[in-house]
Amino acid sequence: MRELAFDDLVLCAGTVSASGLKERVQAAAAAGYTGISVFADDYDRARADGLSDADLRALLDDHGLGIAEIDPLMNWVPTADLSTGANEQGRGFFAHGEEKFFAIADAIGGRAINAVLVSDTEIPHEQIVECFAGLCDRAKAHDLLVALEFLPWTQIRSVREAMRVVRDAGRANGGLMLDSWHHFRGGVGIDEIPAERVFGIQLNDAPATPMADLIEETTRHRLLPGEGAFDLRGLLSHLKVGGCSAPVGVEIFSDALQGQPVADVAKRTADATRAVLP
Numbered sequence: 001m002r003e004l005a006f007d008d009l010v011l012c013a014g015t016v017s018a019s020g021l022k023e024r025v026q027a028a029a030a031a032g033y034t035g036i037s038v039f040a041d042d043y044d045r046a047r048a049d050g051l052s053d054a055d056l057r058a059l060l061d062d063h064g065l066g067i068a069e070i071d072p073l074m075n076w077v078p079t080a081d082l083s084t085g086a087n088e089q090g091r092g093f094f095a096h097g098e099e100k101f102f103a104i105a106d107a108i109g110g111r112a113i114n115a116v117l118v119s120d121t122e123i124p125h126e127q128i129v130e131c132f133a134g135l136c137d138r139a140k141a142h143d144l145l146v147a148l149e150f151l152p153w154t155q156i157r158s159v160r161e162a163m164r165v166v167r168d169a170g171r172a173n174g175g176l177m178l179d180s181w182h183h184f185r186g187g188v189g190i191d192e193i194p195a196e197r198v199f200g201i202q203l204n205d206a207p208a209t210p211m212a213d214l215i216e217e218t219t220r221h222r223l224l225p226g227e228g229a230f231d232l233r234g235l236l237s238h239l240k241v242g243g244c245s246a247p248v249g250v251e252i253f254s255d256a257l258q259g260q261p262v263a264d265v266a267k268r269t270a271d272a273t274r275a276v277l278p
Helices: 021-030 040-048 053-062 088-094 098-108 125-140 159-169 180-185 214-220 232-241 262-274
Strands: 009-011 035-038 066-073 112-116 145-149 174-179 198-203 248-250
Touching (some): 021 040, 021 262, 035 040, 040 053, 040 098, 066 098, 098 112, 098 125, 112 125, 112 174, 112 198, 125 145, 125 174, 145 159, 159 174, 174 180, 180 198, 180 214, 180 232, 198 232, 248 262
Parallel strands (some): 009 035, 066 112, 145 174, 198 248
16 A cells, blocks of 8 residues: 655545545546545445455555545544534444444555544543543554544644643654644644644635634535635645645535535645645
């Protein structure tokens, strides 16, 4: 499987979530991507469609692609509760445990797991740290990094809270997932991002003025890089200069994109992303 680094582009599953893995791989390769991310359900659908693990590995190898992340692991803290306020997709994500993620990585490859903490109840910092450290230890046995993603409406709301967990856990394979929407909507400066601890990047854009409903905006109305007000070039320059080794993923949850052909979406998002690279 292809090794991925900062100069590689990754087509994230959320950008083309309606596509099957075979179609996604073909579209990504044609657009010049060198990696993809996958949801657990993507793997299950591919197997249900008759593709074996060997078929999937060959598909990736034949197109020169690696799997950057398996995304998102949401139930890694046992007391996390997502009983209210979650849509169907969120509850579906919550259903997959870490063993599923490890099995996918063992079967078809993977660079990292993206861990997200969304809970209706507040969880003590010490418990989060303990759970994150344990997840990193178990992931290490599968040669996986663990990237902790922060979301501005959750307990881990910015790079500050996320890095506190990563630092206190003290695991070399534990780092950050940096989603540009979450970062810029979180109100923390670029200079506070520890570039060397960013293990995953999800790039997207948005207008300067946020919508009233942040969850509505981030899950349905993200923009292509360069179409909004985020300082994406400054963000990527900071990461590059600071020694970030993560590939640049493109994650654009957009109702407008979901209705378009996957190959067209892959090309448009790749072209837009290249235009903001430092």
